Amino acid sequence: xxxxxxxxxxxxxxxxxxxxxxxxxxxxxxxxxxxxxxxxxxxxxxxxxxxxxxxxxxxxxxxxxxxxxxxxxxxxxxxxxxxxxxxxxxxxxxxxxxxxxxxxxxxxxxxxxxxxxxxxxxxxxxxxxxxxxxxxxxxxxxxxxxxxxxxxxxxxxxxxxxxxxxxxxxxxxxxxxxxxxxxxxxxxxxxxxxxxxxxxxxxxxxxxxxxxxxxxxxxxxxxxxxxxxxxxxxxxxxxxxxxxxxxxxxxxxxxxxxxxxxxxxxxxxxxxxxxxxxxxxxxxxxxxxxxxxxxxxxxxxxxxxxxxxxxxxxxxxxxxxxxxxxxxxxxxxxxxxxxxxxxxxxxxxxxxxxxxxxxxxxxxxxxxxxxxxxxxxxxxxxxxxxxxxxxxxxxxxxxxxxxxxxxxxxxxxx
Ligand SMILES: [Zn+2]
Numbered sequence: 001x002x003x004x005x006x007x008x009x010x011x012x013x014x015x016x017x018x019x020x021x022x023x024x025x026x027x028x029x030x031x032x033x034x035x036x037x038x039x040x041x042x043x044x045x046x047x048x049x050x051x052x053x054x055x056x057x058x059x060x061x062x063x064x065x066x067x068x069x070x071x072x073x074x075x076x077x078x079x080x081x082x083x084x085x086x087x088x089x090x091x092x093x094x095x096x097x098x099x100x101x102x103x104x105x106x107x108x109x110x111x112x113x114x115x116x117x118x119x120x121x122x123x124x125x126x127x128x129x130x131x132x133x134x135x136x137x138x139x140x141x142x143x144x145x146x147x148x149x150x151x152x153x154x155x156x157x158x159x160x161x162x163x164x165x166x167x168x169x170x171x172x173x174x175x176x177x178x179x180x181x182x183x184x185x186x187x188x189x190x191x192x193x194x195x196x197x198x199x200x201x202x203x204x205x206x207x208x209x210x211x212x213x214x215x216x217x218x219x220x221x222x223x224x225x226x227x228x229x230x231x232x233x234x235x236x237x238x239x240x241x242x243x244x245x246x247x248x249x250x251x252x253x254x255x256x257x258x259x260x261x262x263x264x265x266x267x268x269x270x271x272x273x274x275x276x277x278x279x280x281x282x283x284x285x286x287x288x289x290x291x292x293x294x295x296x297x298x299x300x301x302x303x304x305x306x307x308x309x310x311x312x313x314x315x316x317x318x319x320x321x322x323x324x325x326x327x328x329x330x331x332x333x334x335x336x337x338x339x340x341x342x343x344x345x346x347x348x349x350x351x352x353x354x355x356x357x358x359x360x361x362x363x364x365x366x367x368x369x370x371x372x373x374x375x376x377x378x379x380x381x382x383x384x385x386x387x388x389x390x391x392x393x394x395x396x397x398x399x400x401x402x403x404x405x406x407x408x409x410x411x412x413x414x
Contacts, residue, residue, distance in 0.1 A: 002099065004088045006034040007070075014064070024066040026058065030073060036085035038077035045075035048082050056090055056097045057122065065121050068097055091133060096126055098133075102407055105134035109400055113387075131395050138404025144199060147181070149173045149209040151234065151370040152195075152218050154187040157381050157393070163188070168218075169377065169397075170195050173211060173369035180373065180401035183394050189217040196225055209365050213237040214351050232357045235314055236371040241347065242307045243276045245340035249303040250275060267293055268300060275300065279308045303338050319359045326352065376401055 011027040030036060035044040053071040060066050073085045089097045096104075104127050108116045113127045151171040158165050168191040170182040182195040196204050207229040212218045214233060222231055250268055257265040271293060274286040282290050294301045310329055316322035326348065333345035348355060380396050387393040398404060 002089075004028075006031050006036070007088070021062075021064050024061055024064050026066065026068050028068055028070040030085075036073045036075045038075055038080055039084050039086045040080040041077065042086050043077065043079075045077040048074040048076045050074070051084065054095075056095055057100050057126075058089075058097045059100050059103045060120060094129065094133070096130065098407065101130035101133050104130040105399065106406075113392075113396075128392055128395070131399050132391075134406065135395050135398045135402070135404060137407045138402065139398065141405045142402075143405075144181075144203050146177075147172050147174065147199075147203050148207060149211065149365045150181065150207060151211040151373070152192065152222070153213065153370060153374055154215060154218075155374070155377055155381065168192055168195060169373075170199070171370060171373045173209075173365055173373075175366050177403070178366065178369045178373060179403040180377075180397055183397050185390065187215065187217065189221050192218055192221040193225070196221070209361050211365060211370055214241075214347060214354075219351075219354075230357050230361050231354050232361050232365065233351055233354045234370050235358065236368075236374070238348070238355070241344050242310055245338075245344045246275055246300070246303045246307050247272065248340040249338050250300045253299050267296065267298065271300075275304055278311070279304075299338055302336055303341055306333055306336060306338075306341050316359060317362070319356050322359045323352070323356055326355065373401065 007028050008031055009026060010029040011025075013025045013027070014021050015023045015025070036047055037043060038045045051072045051074060053069055056068040056070075058066045058068050068089060070087070072087055074082050075085050076082050089099060091098055091101070094101070104116055104120065104122065107120070108127055108131050111119065113124055113131070117124045117127045149172070151173045153169050153171065155167045155169055156165060157167050163186050166185075166187040168184050168187050169180060170192075172179050172181050182198055184191045184195050204226055205228070207226045209232060210222050210226055210229045211232045211234040212222060214237070219231075222229075250271065254265060254268045257268065271289065274282045274290045279290075294304065306329075309332075313322060313325050313329065316325060330345040330349050333341045336342065377397060380400055381387075381393060387396060
């Protein structure tokens, strides 16, 4: 059992019903010879009076719900007046001990919050509060030194496409540390400015690389605030734009064919995923169907071919050759008569310099990091986790992806 200086365990009582234990109560008392401490400044101060007994739930022992009982003193601090004493296992008015909050928060990383609440016979709310406490402690104690590369990304959340359905996230994507640094509502300039402000001017000044999508508000803020950093459009987002374009071509063609004859439309049926995957990774029967499709004169086949060709770009080492290839690709895309592909080409041309920065930064930033973190975020924000509020989800994101330092605890069970 953890020892608290100035306090003693007075009594442990187990309550049973029909021969089965259902709760354990641990009564604590203040040590006679040691003065209480002021909760504001933690300095010893003379006792003033005693408040009614309070209870705090503690880590379950042998699976039995356990609580602490203690009647706090009030002390007369010369500086702060009459205040409640400092209680080392408690934080503010919470009815849960710090040990229990740490315990629940650690389990909440492995189980869903609801499962955590069920297993340890507590409420969802108390799991949420525990995670929140844990995260806030972590955010207050984390180190932001040495952040050189960040990725800025937007994440869709919940249903609909309103401004509130998007989040802006900032990741650290240095090779030695990949983590979530910040999350905020919406994806406007104001959001990103708020995020950079939260990281502090020191961090922003020290940035060498910023990775992002071609989202205009982000581009503008990054140019204005982190002008010294090399701004890179990352491969993950460009691949996403290309895939979306191929899919648009497929859908449009599919409905065109269906209007003509059912048989012709068969070719495009169930082809969405084989078309979007990297060509070299499509195998088996999907491969046969893909080959058949590619042999046809369909627009989808041409779009797919353009998408696959684009992939060669990432193999270049020289910025000049990469630039030449990009010109060639855009030229072909513009002549393809496929409006979605032309749109991508125009977008890439408009941001050519930023795209080529990818080759200038090569080897310096871990290129899969944004994608990896983006995928992990999707797992957390998936609706099945059932976060009832934005704040709960924000806490969950920091909790699982923030690599935050943890408050020390004598009860690390997992
Ligand atoms: Zn004080």
